Amino acid sequence: MSEFKPLDPLLHSQLRLAVMSILISVESAEFTFLKEKTESTAGNLSVQLDKLDKAEYIRITKSFKGKRPLTTCSVTQKGVRAFESYVENLKNYIT
Amino acid sequence: MSEFKPLDPLLHSQLRLAVMSILISVESAEFTFLKEKTESTAGNLSVQLDKLDKAEYIRITKSFKGKRPLTTCSVTQKGVRAFESYVENLKNYIT
DNA sequence: TAAATAAGTTTATAATATAAACCAAAAATA
DNA sequence: TATTTTTGGTTTATATTATAAACTTATTTA
Numbered sequence: 257m258s259e260f261k262p263l264d265p266l267l268h269s270q271l272r273l274a275v276m277s278i279l280i281s282v283e284s285a286e287f288t289f290l291k292e293k294t295e296s297t298a299g300n301l302s303v304q305l306d307k308l309d310k311a312e313y314i315r316i317t318k319s320f321k322g323k324r325p326l327t328t329c330s331v332t333q334k335g336v337r338a339f340e341s342y343v344e345n346l347k348n349y350i351t
Numbered sequence: 352m353s354e355f356k357p358l359d360p361l362l363h364s365q366l367r368l369a370v371m372s373i374l375i376s377v378e379s380a381e382f383t384f385l386k387e388k389t390e391s392t393a394g395n396l397s398v399q400l401d402k403l404d405k406a407e408y409i410r411i412t413k414s415f416k417g418k419r420p421l422t423t424c425s426v427t428q429k430g431v432r433a434f435e436s437y438v439e440n441l442k443n444y445i446t
Numbered sequence: 447t448a449a450a451t452a453a454g455t456t457t458a459t460a461a462t463a464t465a466a467a468c469c470a471a472a473a474a475t476a
Numbered sequence: 477t478a479t480t481t482t483t484g485g486t487t488t489a490t491a492t493t494a495t496a497a498a499c500t501t502a503t504t505t506a
Contacts, residue, residue: 260365260369260372260388260389260390262365263365265492265493268363268365269493269494270355270357270358270363270494271494271495273444273445274355274444277355277443277444277445287453287454288452288453288454291453291454293355294355295355296495297495297496297497298452298453298454298455299454299455299456299457299495299496299497299498300494300495300496301454302453302454302455302456303455303456303493303494303495304494304495306455322503323502323503324452324453324502324503325452325453325454325501325502326453327453327454342445343445346441346445348372349368349369349372350368350372350437350438350441360461360462364462364463365463366463366464382484382485383483383484383485386484386485391464392464392465392466393484393485393486394464394465394466394467394485394486394487394488395463395464395465396485397484397485397486397487398462398463398464398486398487399463399464401486417472418471418472419471419472419483419484420470420471420483420484420485421484422484422485447506448505448506449504449505449506450503450504450505450506451502451503451504451505452501452502452503452504453500453501453502453503454499454500454501454502455498455499455500455501456497456498456499456500457496457497457498457499458495458496458497458498459494459495459496459497460493460494460495460496461492461493461494461495462491462492462493462494463490463491463492463493464489464490464491464492465488465489465490465491466487466488466489466490467486467487467488467489468485468486468487468488469484469485469486469487470483470484470485470486471482471483471484472481472482472483472484473480473481473482473483474479474480474481474482475478475479475480475481476477476478476479476480
């Protein structure tokens, strides 16, 4: 017991973890909302969202709100599973 | 509530977190023990222990076991406090 | 119409984690 | 006893990352 299983490096990152944490409890969230909630810069957020998207942990939809661009994110099943397993592994480190 | 407080980068690292996790429950541990438990390379472990030492999260004592060098590590109060606060902060990300 | 704001993306940089290479001494072996 | 291997690490090089700065394009606002 108490084995130190590897921590998914995609989730073991402050900003990406915060994003996933939000998305898991929210169905979907806009870029600007995530930016405010996580207090990140747009650039950093953009990069990290891309990584989560490429890993298929989240889905990114681009559309328009009125005339302005709108980036909407939601977590995928794969993302949920990865998050849950990350949390399980992490517990062995912190308890 | 559920604020994303910054995660101490010194602890938000797989290997250093594993080391701290062990040291917190063990009074003191030898280099080789930590190496086996964490399944890390000696080089990586050496570097990470140094960082924890420089931050005064752990104390490193060098001596000899018989004729062989012996590196012994133990956590400091500062380390314990940092770990506890890291865990508290982290909880907001994962629950 | 010029300046400011919104909503991002791209790129540059600095920090990090990690393993490879190295070292010194001791122990095993030929 | 010479030499090879093992032990117990440290130092250095590299590749990856996280992050912010700079940039872009369109839209308001003054």
